Amino acid sequence: MDIKITDKSLRFFLDTQLSPQELAQKISLCGPTFDKINKLENDYIFDIEVITNRIDTASCQGIARDSAAILKQMGIKSSFKNDPYNEKSNYYKNLPKTFSFEFNQDNLSPRFVAVSLENVNIQESPEETKKLLSLCGLRPINNAVDITNELTILYGMPSHIFDLDKLASQKLIVRESKEGEIVITLDNKKNKLQGGDIIIEDAVGRIVDLCGVMGGTIAEVDQYTKNILLIVPTYNSTKIRRTSLYLQNRSLAAQIYEKQPDPELCLPVITKAIKLFNERSSSCVSSRIFDYYPNPPKIKKISINLEWINSIIGIEIPKQTVFSILISLGFLIEDKEKQEISCVVPSWRYFDINIREDLVEEIARVYGYYKLPSCLPNVNLAPEQLNGLFKTESKIKHFLSNQGFNEIYNNSLISEELILKTNLNPSKHLKLKNALSKDLEYLRLSLVPTILQNIKNNQGKSEEPFFLYELSNIYLPNSEKLPQEISSLTIASTTDFAHTKGILEVLLLHLNIKSLIFQPTQTAPEYYQNDYIAEIISDKKNIGYIGQIKPTVLHNIGITSNPTIIELQISSVIDSMMNNYVYKPISEYPGIMEQLTISSNLPLNIIMEKIQLTSKLISKITYINTYNNNHSFKIMFASSTKNLTQTEVNEIKNRIINNFS
């Protein structure tokens, strides 16, 4: 939560010689962060980031108290003054009741304080008040409304006023709203309620306040108002947050109420308000103070061991410093002479200080994080085997990138449209319950749809061929509670099939894979074109696919080239990798290289296998090209024990040719 306060209003509670800039810089180190300082009209405005659990600092007095404690530890002279908790209140017990409140449930308001005022003279606020409000981003309205807003800035406790004469005030009911009830708020918005919002209904059944968020128009204070009902309540924070989020009305009051302000502030604030009303509108109190406070919180004490404090902060902080910090923040300390002290939590910290770690935070930050040294911990783990997944992923990425491929990061969330375009079934994908848009609705089951989209997106922008890859998790629904997250690689290239396949083969050689064959398959994912797709098999297990995409899918996406796509599952690749290299002796005898053309309509892998099986003296077969079923190869004949003669080679060549006749 961000607030704006002025330097002057802060100094109403804080005595210090520091300049606004110095103040901002020093306090930011140990307390709330002063994001910005702006000089305007002889004053400074601070934009302050209030830490979520520190609603007590969403005000001038709160910032001032924290600042005084911090500056003291920095050795800078300063003091906290005009402490609202020292304010003495008068209950006006002899005055009559001019209104009455009823609470339908006891969980709506921890405390509710109200008073009525008479002879209110509505006019403009004094210049100084108007200036304060506008500097803090609030619009001055009239002296009455401005008092409530000014007090919110100063004390962090919202309050609200009604024109008492417009209310049927003999019975005001604080209750939960019913679904569909309507209230028109001061911003002239008609709010249709979801039910369960805190509201005030008057004796004739009108909703007069959307509690904690914004007042209703029915009893709006205007220039003719003479009698005012002033309330300083606190509300059930969860309900306020729910209402404010549902109606998208994030008023300052709502932002404060949803974070549980201190009920003990209600009386000091109403007392202060009465004073200001008297000063600025010459009004007088016309009722006793109504104070609904069914369950005042019990005193909260937290015990903490002084040695333990040091063990968490990492240096020894003198006992007296610990005491001085806690006391200046409003804690009371009991058992001061013992090792285990007991701290009484001040009312304004009641909800955020719960455990000893909370106290350590207070001590350490006010002492100054900046004073703590930087030490590397000496923590040694038991030996652990290197993680093969990260190593292999990294090896693959570096190999491909060095081979000229561009690595891409796509969003894991894709659209139904893209799934359908690639012949996949949306219902097999995991679907978000609360997607941000149709474009990002399903979790990917395959990296292929997005990489096809990547090809399309680059067409006409960069020169083809494209060489792309992505390595990322895919998310497969299964019978377990959580989906399987599978690290997958997809490669796309718009150069020809053989070159793309060659890259894959070298990649797998590079990874030292056990064996490798490509087997035509009918069971590949739907986007592959039948008869243009092979399973990649290593060690008798499928580790992925290589193939080309159906023309209809290419057309759906708008791809004009004919890309080759490779998919690999990283864990399967790892399973078929050999951990070690095994040295094979290199023959001393030079081989003889011969070119050979075979006529056959068998697939090349079968032809090459047949050639290989002809003789053990064939050490390498290299495919050259094919022309009308005539396949040319370079064949290396070699023996590890002797020099081969041409006669021997010719004999093997004849046997090869006979194999195919």
Add this chain to the structure above:
Amino acid sequence: MAINYKETIREIRKNLSSDLSKVKNAEDLEQINTKYLGRQGKINLLFKTLPIKENPNIGKDINELKNHCKQKLSSQLTSLLNQSSSAFFDVTVPGIQPPKGSLHLITQAIEEIENIFCQLGFVRRRYPEVETDWYYAEGLNIPKGHPARDDQETFYLSEDIVLTAHTSNGQLREMEKIKKPPIKMINIGKTYRRQADTSHSAMFHQFEGLLIDKNINITHLIGVMDYFAKVYFGHDREIRLRPHHFQFTEPSFEIDISCDLCHGKGIIGKLPCKFCKSGWLELGGSGMVHPNVLKNGGIDPNIYSGFAFGWGVERVLMMKSGLNLPDLRLLYTDDIRFLNQF
């Protein structure tokens, strides 16, 4: 008939000179080499005709001839090689390049981050990116209905299953895996948030550090954060801790790093620095692990303490000086003209 060796040697010398005078290139020279010095060359043949018991002087003479021949050929070769080609050779001809390829900036950043923490003895982990409410929130001290849940803007797959908006789910998972500290891990993974603008992408990456042992304190957290900041961003950078609040750490900190542009001063010349907030940039959150989180992970908070941090990979990458990316979402473009720059 006996050979007149002296005469023959003289003859060969003469022929050699004449042959050498006609040499134009290295091939000609190679032919002459074969003609005179080859296995079937003139000199070898001459050796072969030499009777076994011949005057040793003749053998000496032939050897001399051989050396003479070698020396002539070698000096001729040297002068031939020294002759510079008269043809214009354009060294400015553009090279024929294979495609450049690129490792994505995010991969580069992740590898760098991983390396830095590995130097400190952290082990890399990967924990679920789709997670149950317990590991993601409830077990991290964020009960149902807590306002911290709205702030995270989480994507839901079902009531109980989320796309993680932070990598902190790895904390409880690591505690369960290791069971007994010490724990020292870095979990890097994809995270998702229901928001998208110039500084947010619906998908991004985080790295989550967790260190738990006996006697771990705030100065250790500062030590590790400082080490990372100095190695990743530069040795002249400083860090500072500011108070903050997270449900799963207590105390909690926001870690700032001194601005590279204004060197932590907040002003350049007389103008306020446009890049930072008064000299400092927010790096990310961290804190001492909350005792409830330790308990939920099966670790006794009375014996062990620790710290954790979860920072954005893209964020630290964008903050690296010199990169100049105006919009974080550029990292998720598939435009090769962008990718090829790195």
